Amino acid sequence: MSIQKNSDRKLLDEKVLLMPWFVQQFIDFKRPDLSPSTLLEYIRDYESFFGWLRAEGLTQAASLAEITLLDLETLHMDSIVGYRLHLTTRAEGTNTRVTVSRKLSALSSLFHYLSQIAEDENFYPLLKRNIMAKVEIKRIHKPKDTAAKLKGKILEDEELLEFVGYIYDGYGRDVEANKQAYYSFQLNRERDACIASLILNSGLRVSEVVNLNVDDLDVNNKLLYVYRKGNNDETFKTPVYFREQAKDDLSLYLSLRQSRYKTPKKEKALFIALPNGSHEGKRMTKRAIQEMIIKYAKRFGKPYLTVHKLRHSFATDYYLQNDIYKTKEQLGHASTETTEVYAHLTDKTMSEAIERRLEN
Incomplete structure (x- = not known):
């Protein structure tokens, strides 16, 4: 469970x-x-x-x-x-x-x-x-209306890579003068970048990320096993693929997970936090991940960006290269009606891209 x-x-x-x-x-x-x-x-x-x-x-x-x-x-x-x-x-x-x-x-x-x-x-x-x-x-909830609300509030094209890159390097330069913020950044940047990269390359929900255990991860085959929302079979974990971009980020974080976060061997969680004054790491909470993404998003110049909008960002990008049924399965939607949001979003994304090409 x-x-x-x-x-x-x-x-x-x-x-x-x-x-x-x-x-x-x-x-x-x-x-x-x-x-x-x-x-x-x-x-x-x-x-x-x-x-x-x-x-x-x-x-x-x-x-x-x-x-x-x-x-x-x-x-x-x-x-x-x-x-x-x-x-x-x-x-x-x-x-x-x-x-x-x-x-x-x-x-x-x-x-x-x-x-x-x-x-x-x-x-x-x-x-x-x-x-x-x-x-x-x-x-x-009409897909067209939801798409309209998301317009301009998700990452598009090269921004997906830029946001992860910003967590690795850019944020540190921005907070260098603040010793406490800079120390926290140095401690957590590989983990934080890995979480953002994983969502942007798999579309996982934040609850699914929180529940991940180390044993759920197959880095070589770019595969995760997750408890999906709405699935009441508590013995079954759904296989979910992630894209190549997240592979190196996961490998780097895994190499640091135990030593940097003083993770006890009994702790199965994939993503670990080390609270101030604590002698050993423990599973990150949903709120911690949500607040972490908001922190980076504000400095990145996208104050409206949330952890759930990272999922929307992946979904929009994924749908451009796949059909609605593959997107539905990747995201774990109960029906294609929910996935229709990305059909409306990508229509707008593509039309805007054409306009930009014409202007250039």
């Missing part, structure tokens, strides 16, 4: 106990089909909704666990409209349209289960009236 999945499952098991019994039953129904991280998002969305019900006096429950089916059955359409307004206008931070849509979809899934699938001892639905059936939830 992956490190992240194990952590999410533990947290899910803790949080679900604070939910009403019928939510616990719904989560158990969904466990075989959805990952722990997805189910955690469901729980957080229900925490938000049930908390709002209590704040608005729409339930007499003293805690989230005491919310009843009758509380849900007797909701008016005005209440759902009010919750939607709460999500989009609350003072402490509004939600994006995508987030609102996701939260309403989570509610829809729960209400559908309670009214159409779950039964009481007399074979009647647990929920007699489903208010969420009246709510139209518009599809937000």
Whole structure:
């Protein structure tokens, strides 16, 4: 089982106990089909909704666990409209349209289960009236729209190599006057460049990078074995190829992994961090990798670049040389609909390249 999945499952098991019994039953129904991280998002969305019900006096429950089916059955359409307004206008931070849509979809899934699938001892639905059936939830994620948002915010062409090169050398020159930043750079540059290179040459998700073990790597055959998102077979690791450019970066980092990071032999993680004051290295966290990429991206002149946009950068570049089905498999997408983003992006990339040639 992956490190992240194990952590999410533990947290899910803790949080679900604070939910009403019928939510616990719904989560158990969904466990075989959805990952722990997805189910955690469901729980957080229900925490938000049930908390709002209590704040608005729409339930007499003293805690989230005491919310009843009758509380849900007797909701008016005005209440759902009010919750939607709460999500989009609350003072402490509004939600994006995508987030609102996701939260309403989570509610829809729960209400559908309670009214159409779950039964009481007399074979009647647990929920007699489903208010969420009246709510139209518009599809937000359209590949063309996503591509438009990514335009100009990913690395293209020679920038993929330039960014890795900048981590090796350019960043050090930029922070040379800052002793602490320069020391950290000297310690971690081979590792950091290797991580960026690996994502830019394989399209791995950050969670997949975090979960990599040394044994998952076959440098000679340019092959990795990873736990892919959405695959609930916890014994199976998917083979994923990486491009030649990452081979030397991986070999260099591996030669330093144990000595530089004081990595104990029991530590299986591929990417290691050595926290200040620590006597031995341990697996890098997802947040550490995300913050590391943002740090280099800002100095590189691409402040909008994130670790996930490195994946988008690879995908766009890869799609230019392969078809949508190969790109889908390489990225581990569940359907080609998600991969269509890169079809729209590459159309724009190619048209801009033609314009540049005409200008020259």
